[in-house]
Amino acid sequence: MNNIKIFALGGLDEYGKNMYCIEIGKKLFIVNCGIKRPEDNQFGVEYIVNDFSYVVENIDRLSGIIITHFHDDMMDGLPYLLKEIEADVYAPNLCSIIIKEELKKMRKSHLRVKILPxxxxxxxxxVELTTFGLTHSTPDAIGISFKTDQGHIVVAEQFVVDFDMRDNAYECDIAAIADIGKEGVLCCLIESSYADKEGFTSPRHRISNIIRPVIEDASGRIFFTLYEQNFFRLREIIAVAAEYKKKVFFFDEKMRDLMNLFALNEYYKIPEKMQLTEKQFNNEIDDCIVIVSGDGANVFNVMNKIAIGEESKIELRTTDTIIIASPMVPGTEKQANLMENELYKDNVNIFKLDPKQILSLHPASEDIKMILSLLKPKYVLPVMGDYRNFIAAANLALSTGYTPDKIIILDNGQIATFADGRLISTSEYVEKIGEIMIGTQDNKDITSHVLKDRTTLSTDGVIIVGVAINYKTKDIIGGPDVQSRGVFYVKDSEYLIKNIGKIVVDVITEKVENGTYENLEAKVELRNRIERYVARETGKRPMIIPAIIEINV
Structure with missing residues (x-):
C-alpha cells in the first residue's frame, strides 16, 4: 500500500485561503487555492494568499490542482500559484470558464483546464477521482473523493442538505455520497464552521418568507446589500421581486457581467424585461429593487459611499428601504458598522437579516452527522473554521460513536500520515508555511516591514527632519527643519520642535568634531535619539525620517 499524507497549506484555524494537499504515494494533489481578506490593521493589503514554496519545490510530483467551487476563499489564489508553476487544473464547468478567462489575461492560455463532471x-x-454535487451558495459546487488502496479520501466543504432543492446545478447528490461510503472511506475532510449550530441549516438558509413582507410594506425603492458570490440568495431576491412585478437594477458592473455569464452558460437567466440596464436606470425611478453587491468588505464600502452621497447615480431618500442581506463575516465588522451608522443618518428604513435566524449555506450539526453517517469514514478531519469549531465538530463525531483516536485536528502545515489503513503519525510538519500579502495598487507582495511602517503611520504618525550641510566643511548651512504629521499639534509643541532641532545640530557637530561623520551613520543616530526623545515626551513612537543633504558650495 502507498502511504497517504494529508495536510493544509492554509485554511485551518482561519477563515480563507483554503488549500489542502493530498499525497498518495509520490503523487501530490492540490485541492483548492483561495485567498483571505485582511484584518483592519493590515493597511493597503487587498488580500492574502498562501506561501506556495512547498508546491514549487515538489512540482515534479504535482499531479493536478482541483478546484471545488466558485468562491474567492477556494479559487482566487490560483492565479498567484500559476505565476510560479505550470500545472493542469481540474474544476467544475463554471469554475473552468472563469479560470480560462483569467489565464487569458495572464497570457497562460496554454495551460490545460479540464472540466470535472x-x-x-x-x-x-x-488515481480515480469521484465528484458529487453539493448544495451551496454558488452553482456547480462539488465534493471530491480520491480512491486509494487504503480507502477513499473525501473532501466535503461548504454544503447544506436541502431536500427541497430541485435545480441540478445546486442539488446535493446524497446517493453518490452513500455509494462512496459503501466502498469504504479512510478519511473525510469536513467543514466545521457551523458545527456548533443545532439541527440542519435548511431551511434557515432561505430568506424568501422573511423579505416578502418587507418588500410588500415598502413605499419606495428597496436596496439589498449582498455578497456577490451568494447566487443562491440572489435568486431568491429576484424571485420575490418578480412576484411583486418590480424591476431589478444591479449597481455593480461585475455582478451584471456575472449575470450575463450565467445566462450565456444556462445556469440562470433573469426573467425577460425585468432587469434595468445601466442606461435605463436613474435616480427618479421609484418602484424598483437595487442590488448592491461586492466581495468581502467591499459591499459595505459601496453602500456606505451611496449613504454619504459619493455615488452620483443614486441619492438616498427617506422612503427607501435598505435590506442588509450580507451578514458580517470576519474582517468586515468595521466597514459594516460604519455603513449602518451612515444609513441611520439618512433616516432610511433599515431591515437586517438576523444571523441567528438566517444562516449561510454551511453545514450545521445535523448536516455534518448525516454526511458522516453516509460515508462512515474511519477518520474525521474537521476543516474550515476556528479551532473552537474543530472542537465542536470533534464533539459531534464523538456523539455518533467515534473514539478520540479517530478524530484528527491539525494546524496548517501539520501532516497526517496513513499506512495500511490507519493513522501512524501527525508529528511531521511542512518546513516552510506562511502567507503572502498582496497590495491594493499593484498586486505586489507586501513585506512585514512595510506593513509595520503603515501601522506606525496610522497610529503614531511621522516626523520628518531635514538639514543641509556644506559638503566639504560639514558646517550646517540650512535648517534644521522639523515637520510633524499625526504626532502632536505643532503650535502647542514648539519646545518639542526646538529640542528635536537641537538633537540634529548636536549629532552632526559631535560627529564632525570627532572625525567620525558619515552620512548614513549620522541618520541612524538621529533616528534613534529623536525616537527616544519623542517617546519619553509624548509616549508615542512615530516613524522618524531624517534627511541630511550635503551641498557642494
Missing part, C-alpha cells in the same frame, strides 16, 4: 469519475495521473 458534477456527477461522475475522472482519472488523474492514474
Amino acid at each position: 458534477r456527477y461522475g469519475k475522472t482519472i488523474i495521473d492514474g
Whole structure:
C-alpha cells in the first residue's frame, strides 16, 4: 500500500485561503487555492494568499490542482500559484470558464483546464477521482473523493442538505455520497464552521418568507446589500421581486457581467424585461429593487459611499428601504458598522437579516452527522473554521460513536500520515508555511516591514527632519527643519520642535568634531535619539525620517 499524507497549506484555524494537499504515494494533489481578506490593521493589503514554496519545490510530483467551487476563499489564489508553476487544473464547468478567462489575461492560455463532471469519475495521473454535487451558495459546487488502496479520501466543504432543492446545478447528490461510503472511506475532510449550530441549516438558509413582507410594506425603492458570490440568495431576491412585478437594477458592473455569464452558460437567466440596464436606470425611478453587491468588505464600502452621497447615480431618500442581506463575516465588522451608522443618518428604513435566524449555506450539526453517517469514514478531519469549531465538530463525531483516536485536528502545515489503513503519525510538519500579502495598487507582495511602517503611520504618525550641510566643511548651512504629521499639534509643541532641532545640530557637530561623520551613520543616530526623545515626551513612537543633504558650495 502507498502511504497517504494529508495536510493544509492554509485554511485551518482561519477563515480563507483554503488549500489542502493530498499525497498518495509520490503523487501530490492540490485541492483548492483561495485567498483571505485582511484584518483592519493590515493597511493597503487587498488580500492574502498562501506561501506556495512547498508546491514549487515538489512540482515534479504535482499531479493536478482541483478546484471545488466558485468562491474567492477556494479559487482566487490560483492565479498567484500559476505565476510560479505550470500545472493542469481540474474544476467544475463554471469554475473552468472563469479560470480560462483569467489565464487569458495572464497570457497562460496554454495551460490545460479540464472540466470535472458534477456527477461522475475522472482519472488523474492514474488515481480515480469521484465528484458529487453539493448544495451551496454558488452553482456547480462539488465534493471530491480520491480512491486509494487504503480507502477513499473525501473532501466535503461548504454544503447544506436541502431536500427541497430541485435545480441540478445546486442539488446535493446524497446517493453518490452513500455509494462512496459503501466502498469504504479512510478519511473525510469536513467543514466545521457551523458545527456548533443545532439541527440542519435548511431551511434557515432561505430568506424568501422573511423579505416578502418587507418588500410588500415598502413605499419606495428597496436596496439589498449582498455578497456577490451568494447566487443562491440572489435568486431568491429576484424571485420575490418578480412576484411583486418590480424591476431589478444591479449597481455593480461585475455582478451584471456575472449575470450575463450565467445566462450565456444556462445556469440562470433573469426573467425577460425585468432587469434595468445601466442606461435605463436613474435616480427618479421609484418602484424598483437595487442590488448592491461586492466581495468581502467591499459591499459595505459601496453602500456606505451611496449613504454619504459619493455615488452620483443614486441619492438616498427617506422612503427607501435598505435590506442588509450580507451578514458580517470576519474582517468586515468595521466597514459594516460604519455603513449602518451612515444609513441611520439618512433616516432610511433599515431591515437586517438576523444571523441567528438566517444562516449561510454551511453545514450545521445535523448536516455534518448525516454526511458522516453516509460515508462512515474511519477518520474525521474537521476543516474550515476556528479551532473552537474543530472542537465542536470533534464533539459531534464523538456523539455518533467515534473514539478520540479517530478524530484528527491539525494546524496548517501539520501532516497526517496513513499506512495500511490507519493513522501512524501527525508529528511531521511542512518546513516552510506562511502567507503572502498582496497590495491594493499593484498586486505586489507586501513585506512585514512595510506593513509595520503603515501601522506606525496610522497610529503614531511621522516626523520628518531635514538639514543641509556644506559638503566639504560639514558646517550646517540650512535648517534644521522639523515637520510633524499625526504626532502632536505643532503650535502647542514648539519646545518639542526646538529640542528635536537641537538633537540634529548636536549629532552632526559631535560627529564632525570627532572625525567620525558619515552620512548614513549620522541618520541612524538621529533616528534613534529623536525616537527616544519623542517617546519619553509624548509616549508615542512615530516613524522618524531624517534627511541630511550635503551641498557642494
